[in-house]
Amino acid sequence: PASINLIIDISSRKRAEQALQESEKRFHELTDLLPQIIYEADADGNLIYANRIAFDRFGYTEEDFKHGLNVRQMFAQDDLERVSADFRTMIEGKGGQEHKGEYMALRKDGSTFPVTIHSSPIVVNGRITGLRGIIIDITERKRAEVAIRQMNKKLNLLSVITRHDITNQLTMLVGFLQILEMKQPDSLTNEYFQKAKTAAERISDTIRFTKEYENLGVHAPFWQDCHTLVETAAKDAQLGSVTMKNDLPAGFEVFADPLIVKVFFNLIDNALRYGGKITTIRFSAEESDGDHIVVCEDDGIGISAVEKEKIFDRGFGKNTGLGLFLAREILDITGITIRETGEEGKGARFEIMVPKGMWRMAEKGS
Structure with a gap:
């Protein structure tokens, strides 16, 4: 009987395989040099790859890895439910392109240490097949x-x-x-x-x-509605016959220290003390190149040009000289600045400059 022998040249395939192996070797050598933990896991949470420092930090051996390790084994019981939920959200494609979380990691010996994890999905042919990311030990922090x-x-x-x-x-x-x-x-x-x-x-x-x-900066900044802040501050001020106009839009919020209400009170109090025969104090908002400006102005005697910067210095002024100094310190915590731009004889005008990212318009009901 006749036979046909088919010979196929697979040199190119072999070269491609060798190139891939060399590329993977270089990748592993590089990741082993990193001070952060690098990992890859499949859709079930089974570890596919981890660099050398991962084994050192978690106390596992490469033999443990060969027998199979799941990411859920590497977190403290109190955080396990949250880790599983976050992992599932990313695998289902609901977590965006990157997820950052802070958790308590669990070593093989049962001891724990805090970590921050940056993860992103592994996408193959349009389908999420797992996660990869960086784990940073934040014990010292x-x-x-x-x-x-x-x-x-x-x-x-x-x-x-x-x-x-x-x-x-x-x-x-x-x-x-x-x-x-x-x-x-x-x-x-x-x-x-x-x-x-x-x-x-x-x-x-x-x-x-x-x-x-001493309370400055003790509590974390948060989003606060400026219209409400003015209303709150005005209740504590001795307005007498002076009219308060609050034209700040409802929902206009700034990210600031909780003490920011004192800024608005000090501006009102400053106008009442030194504005002369004022009749009106008005708060409003303006926009400038993406920044927002909260304006406090009155119709009093104003502030002289030589005193515009000095009024924010500690100890300057007719009273204690601490009110406007404190206002500037409170705002500075989140990068907000304040200046006086009024014209002497026509009233004071304080401008609180809120940079982009430190203000927002809150949605109704939020």
């Missing part, structure tokens, strides 16, 4: 955060104790000055007592300021 919190706690405690002791001594000092003032009727001595009382009042104002300032 967490320790630093705890240390900072402890330090702030101790500093705040010291501030409270010091302020309490100074306030008690100051109360005694003011009381003694009043007694001595009643026993010294001549005008020259009375002038010195008045100066001493003024100094004591300044010290008292400074102590009150330190109480407010």
Whole structure:
């Protein structure tokens, strides 16, 4: 019987396979040099690949890997449900192109450590077949955060104790000055007592300021409605016959420190104290190159050109000189700035410059 022998040249295929193997080898060598954990997992969560540092950090061996490891084995029980839900969301294509999460990882020996994970889907022929990503050990960052919190706690405690002791001594000092003032009727001595009382009042104002300032930045910034902030601040101000116009649109929010309500109060209070015979204080909003400007203006005597920047300096002014200084410090936490642009004789005009990303228009019902 006749036979036919078919010979196929597979040199090109072999070369392609060899090139692929060399490429994978270079990839593995490079990822083994990285200080972060690199991983790939299939749609069921089974690990397909992990670099060398992954085994070091999690305490597994390559032999464990060969027998099969699932990502769910590598997270603490308290975070397991959230990890599974996030993994499932990404596999189902609902998590977008990238997912970032913070979890408590679990080593083979049962010990835990905090991590941040950046993951993205593996897409083959339009279908998600798994996830790949980077796992970053944030143990040192967490320790630093705890240390900072402890330090702030101790500093705040010291501030409270010091302020309490100074306030008690100051109360005694003011009381003694009043007694001595009643026993010294001549005008020259009375002038010195008045100066001493003024100094004591300044010290008292400074102590009150330190109480407010120590809370600056303690709580995380969040989105706050500016129209509501003005309404809240106006309730605490002694407006008298002055008309308050709140033309800020409802839903206009800024991302700022919780103390921002004091900024609006200080602007209102500043106008009432130094504006002269003002009749109206108005808040409004403007837009400029993607930024938003919150405007506070009055129809008073205004501020001279030489004082426009000085009014934000600590201690400058007729009263304590702390109100506008505090306002600038509060806004600065989230990159918001403030300036005075009014014309002397025509009223003060304060502009709060809110950069893009720090403002938004909230949807109704949100």
